[in-house]
Amino acid sequence: MEQYNCNLQNQLQVNNRPLEIYLFFDPFCTECWSLTPLIKKLQLEYGDYFTLKYVLCGQLAALNNKRRFDFANYPRLKKTSEKSTIPLQVSSGFDQDTLTPHLAAISIKAAELQGKRAGTRFITRLQELFFVENADITDINIILQCAQYVELDMDEFISDIYSASAAKAFQCDLKISSEMEITEMPSLVFFNENIEDEGLKVTGLYSYRIYVQILSELLEGYPSPSEIPSLEIFLTKNPIIAVNDLALIYDKPVKQMEQQMKKLQLQQKVKKIRAKNGIFWKYIAHSI
Structure with a gap:
C-alpha cells in the first residue's frame, strides 16, 4: 500500500482531515447497500475527521450483461461514441445499439469526474434505482435518467462515459482493489496521517x-461528534430511506421513527413506497 500512502498524504494535507477511508463496494451488492446508513451517520457525526473515497471492487460479474439502447433519444451520445477511443461492443444477436459491459461502473467514474459530491449523489441514486425501484442500472437509458435526476452536466457526462479518463479511473479502482487484496464486500480501509503506517482493513x-x-483508536482519542440535522433537513438530502435506517441514524426506536414518518405523511411531506426489498419512505415536500 506504500504507493497509495504518498497520494494519501497529499490528500489529507489538502483536506485538513486526519483520516482517509477507502470504501470498496459493488453497486449490486446487498451488503454494500446495507452499509449505506452506517456511512451516512458516520459522515454526519464525524465527517470533519475523514474523507471518503468510493472504490469499485473487481467482482462486478453482474455488469457483464450487454443492454440495448435507443440512440434516437440521445444523438449526442451516438456522436461521442463514434469518436471515442473506447468502442461500443458488438456481439452476435445484437446490432450497433449494443453497449459495453461494465457500463454502470464506467458511469460512476464518469459522474465522479464532475466532483466528489456529484459522484456520491450519482452512486446513491443508482443504488436507489436498483434496490428500491427495481430498475436495470446496466441500461444506458436508466443511467442517463439517473444523471439527470442528480443534476449532472449531461453533455459532459455523456462525453465522459466513453472517455479514456473514465475508463482509466475504473481500471485504477480494479487495480487498487486487487493490490489491497479486497476479496469481500463491503470493505473499508482506514489510513491515518502517518504514511509509514499500513491501512487498517475492515x-x-x-x-x-x-x-x-x-476512528477513536486511529485518532488516539474519542472524537467529538457533530449534531445530526433535524429529520426534515436530513430527508431533503436523503429523500428515499427505510425507517430502520432512520432509527439507526437518530438512535431512536423503530416505532418512534415510524410515528414521525406517519406524521409527515399526514402533512403530505412523505409517501410510503413498497419495494421488493422492503418498505421505504420518500420525501416529496418542496420546502420545509
Missing part, C-alpha cells in the same frame, strides 16, 4: 459503535 458489516471505536 471487511464486512459491523455495528456502528465498532466504526466509531476504530
